[in-house]
Amino acid sequence: MKYLxxxxxxxxxxxxxxxxxxxxxxxxxxxxxxxxTVESILSVMEGKQEIMNELEKIVMPIINAIIQxxxxxxxxxxxxxxxxxxxxxxxxxxxNLLYVIYDIFQNDAADxxxxxxxxxxxxxxxxxxxxxxxxxxxxxxLKMIKQVLDAQIDDDESESHAAKLLEIIVxxxxxxxxxxxxxxxxxxFERLSKEVESTELRTMLLQVVIAALWCNxxxxxxxxxxxxxxxxRSIMLDFINKWFGDIDCFFGIHDRxxxxxxxxxxxxxAVNRRAELDQVSTKLLPSLCTVLEDLSKAxxxxxxxxxxxxxxxxxxxxxxxxxxxxxxxxxxxxxxxxNGKEADEDDDSDLDDFDDDDEFDRTLLENYSTCIDNxxxxxxxxxxKETLQVLQTTQPQFYEQITGSLTPxxxxxxxxxxxxxxxxxxxxxxxxxxxxxxxxFNNLQVPSQFNFGAQNVFSHQ
Numbered sequence: 158m159k160y161l162x163x164x165x166x167x168x169x170x171x172x173x174x175x176x177x178x179x180x181x182x183x184x185x186x187x188x189x190x191x192x193x194t195v196e197s198i199l200s201v202m203e204g205k206q207e208i209m210n211e212l213e214k215i216v217m218p219i220i221n222a223i224i225q226x227x228x229x230x231x232x233x234x235x236x237x238x239x240x241x242x243x244x245x246x247x248x249x250x251x252x253n254l255l256y257v258i259y260d261i262f263q264n265d266a267a268d269x270x271x272x273x274x275x276x277x278x279x280x281x282x283x284x285x286x287x288x289x290x291x292x293x294x295x296x297x298x299l300k301m302i303k304q305v306l307d308a309q310i311d312d313d314e315s316e317s318h319a320a321k322l323l324e325i326i327v328x329x330x331x332x333x334x335x336x337x338x339x340x341x342x343x344x345x346f347e348r349l350s351k352e353v354e355s356t357e358l359r360t361m362l363l364q365v366v367i368a369a370l371w372c373n374x375x376x377x378x379x380x381x382x383x384x385x386x387x388x389x390r391s392i393m394l395d396f397i398n399k400w401f402g403d404i405d406c407f408f409g410i411h412d413r414x415x416x417x418x419x420x421x422x423x424x425x426x427a428v429n430r431r432a433e434l435d436q437v438s439t440k441l442l443p444s445l446c447t448v449l450e451d452l453s454k455a456x457x458x459x460x461x462x463x464x465x466x467x468x469x470x471x472x473x474x475x476x477x478x479x480x481x482x483x484x485x486x487x488x489x490x491x492x493x494x495x496n497g498k499e500a501d502e503d504d505d506s507d508l509d510d511f512d513d514d515d516e517f518d519r520t521l522l523e524n525y526s527t528c529i530d531n532x533x534x535x536x537x538x539x540x541x542k543e544t545l546q547v548l549q550t551t552q553p554q555f556y557e558q559i560t561g562s563l564t565p566x567x568x569x570x571x572x573x574x575x576x577x578x579x580x581x582x583x584x585x586x587x588x589x590x591x592x593x594x595x596x597x598f599n600n601l602q603v604p605s606q607f608n609f610g611a612q613n614v615f616s617h618q
Contacts, residue, residue: 158198158215165191165219169228185230192234195219199241206246213242217250224257229265236272243279247287252294255280259297262304270305270315277301277322278525285329298326299337306348313355320345320361321522324415327368328527335373339380342369346384346392349399359399360406361522366396367419374422378430393430397423397437404444409520410459411530413452417537418529420445421544424559428552438555439562445541446570452537453577533585542578545571 168188195216202208216238222228223235239258243251258273277298281288288294305319323341326334334341345365353359369377384392400419407416424441427434529535548556563571 158195158212161191161195161198162215162219165195166222169222169226169231188231189234192219192231192238196234196237196241199238203241203244209242209245210248213248213250216242220254224261227261227265232269233272236269236276240275240279243276243283245283247280247284252280252287252291255294255297259301262301267304267308268315270301271318273301274318274322274525278325281322281325281329282526282528289330289333295326295330295334295337298322299341303344306344309351313358316348317355317358317361317522320348320358320365321525323365324361324368325525325527327365327372328415328529331372331528335376338369338373338376339383342366342377342380343384346396356403356406357522360403360412363396363400363403364407364412364415367400367415370426371415371418371422374426378426391433394433394437397434401437401440401444404447407448407451409523410452410455411523411527412520413448413455414529414535414537417445417448417452418535418540420448421537421540424544424548427559428548428555431555438559442559442563442571443567446567446574449538449541449574450570453573533581533588536578536581536585538574538578538581542575545575 165188168184168191171184199209199212199216202212220235220238223231228235239251239254258276262270262273280294280298302319302322305315323345327338327341342365345362349359349362353362366377378393381393381396404416407413420441423434424445427438427441431438545556548559
C-alpha cells in the first residue's frame with residue numbers, strides 16, 4: 158500500500174509539471190487507476206478494524222494531497238476513499254477531516270454533493286453519539302445542506318440527496334437535536350415554497366417534516382403554529398394538503414414506512430386539533446390504507462427477491478457440476494421456453510405484473526439506511542393497530558367519524574393490516590424466545606376477522 162501511495166504522489170506531481178495536455182491526461186488516468194486499486198484494498202480489509210487503522214495512516218497523504226492542491230479530477234475517488242475509511246468506525250483524524258471537507262465544499266466541492274453524500278451519511282449514522290458530541294459537526298453538515306437547497310441550481314438530484322440527509326439526521330438524532338429542529342423545518346418549508354419540479358425532491362422534502370412529526374410532534378406543531386402566525390394562515394393544513402396530494406408518490410419500503418408513521422401520528426394529533434384538521438380527518442384512514450397496502454406489496458416483493466437470490470446462488474452452485482454439453486442443452490431449453498412465452502399472448506399480464514413490481518423496489522435514496530430500517534421495535538402495522546385501538550376506546554365519536562365513510566374494500570384492508578400486525582407481534586415474540594433459548598410458536602393462530610357495525614366500528618378480538 159505504501160508503494161501505491163508513493164507512486165500516486167509521484168505521478169500527480171509530474172502531472173502538475175507537465176505542459177503537454179495529452180501527457181497530463183494520461184498521468185491523470187493512471188493516478189485514478191491507482192486510487193481505484195487503493196480503494197479495492199481498503200474494501201477487502203473493511204471488516205478488520207486494526208488493519209484499517211494502520212491503512213488509514215498510510216492513505217492519509219493521498220487524501221491530504223488531493224485536498225490541499227484542489228485536485229478536482231480526483232474528488233470522486235477522494236470521497237470514495239473517505240467513505241470506506243469511515244464505514245465501520247470514525248477515528249479522530251477522520252472527524253477532523255469533516256471540517257476540511259466543509260471548507261473545500263464552500264470553495265469548489267458543492268457540485269459534488271451527490272458523491273459526498275455517502276461520507277456525510279457515515280458521519281451521521283456510524284457514530285451518532287460522537288457526531289453530536291461536538292455541535293460544530295452538526296453545524297457543518299447542516300450548512301452544507303442549506304447551501305445546496307438555497308443554491309437554486311438546476312440539480313434536483315443534489316437537492317434530493319440533501320433533503321434525504323436532513324431526514325436521516327432527524328431520525329438518527331431523534332430527541333437530541335430539538336434546538337435545531339425548527340431551523341431544519343423552516344429550511345424545508347422555504348424550499349417547498351419555491352418551484353419544485355421533481356416528484357422525488359418534493360416527496361423527500363415532505364418526508365423531512367413527516368419524520369419530524371413522528372419524532373417530536375409537540376415541537377413540530379409549535380413550530381408550525383409560529384409559522385402560521387407570521388403567514389396569516391394554517392401552515393399545518395397547507396402541509397397536510399401537499400402531503401395528501403402526493404400520497405401516491407412515496408416509493409420503496411423506507412419512504413412508505415415514514416409516511417405511515419406520520420399518518421398514524423396525524424391520527425392521534427387530529428383528536429386535539431379538531432377545528433383545524435376536521436376537513437381532512439376523513440382522508441386519514443383512506444390515505445393510510447393506500448400506504449399500508451403499497452407497503453404490504455413492497456415487503457412481499459422484497460421477500461420474493463431475497464428468495465430468488467437464494468435460488469440463484471443454489472442454482473449457480475449446481476451449474477458447476479454440469480458438463481459443457483449439459484449447460485448448452487439447458488441454455489437451448491430455456492431459450493425455447495422463453496420464445497414460447499413471448500408467443501403466448503396470455504402471458505402478457507404476468508409480464509405486466511412484473512413491471513408493476515418495479516415501483517415497490519428499493520429506491521436509490523433508500524440505500525442510505527436509518528435507525529428505523531430493519532427495526533422491529535418500530536413496526537408501522539403494529540403502531541396502526543394500537544392507534545386504532547386507543548382511538549376506539551378513548552375517542553369513540555372521532556373514531557366513528559373517521560371510520561364512517563370507509564368503503565367495504567377499505568374495511569377489508571384494515572382487517573388485513575391488523576392481522577399482519579398480530580402476526581408480526583407473534584413473530585417478534587418467537588424471535589425473542591428463541592434468542593433466550595425458549596420455543597418458537599410457528600403455528601400461532603392470529604385473529605383475521607373484525608366486526609364492522611352500523612357505524613363501521615371495529616371490535617378487536
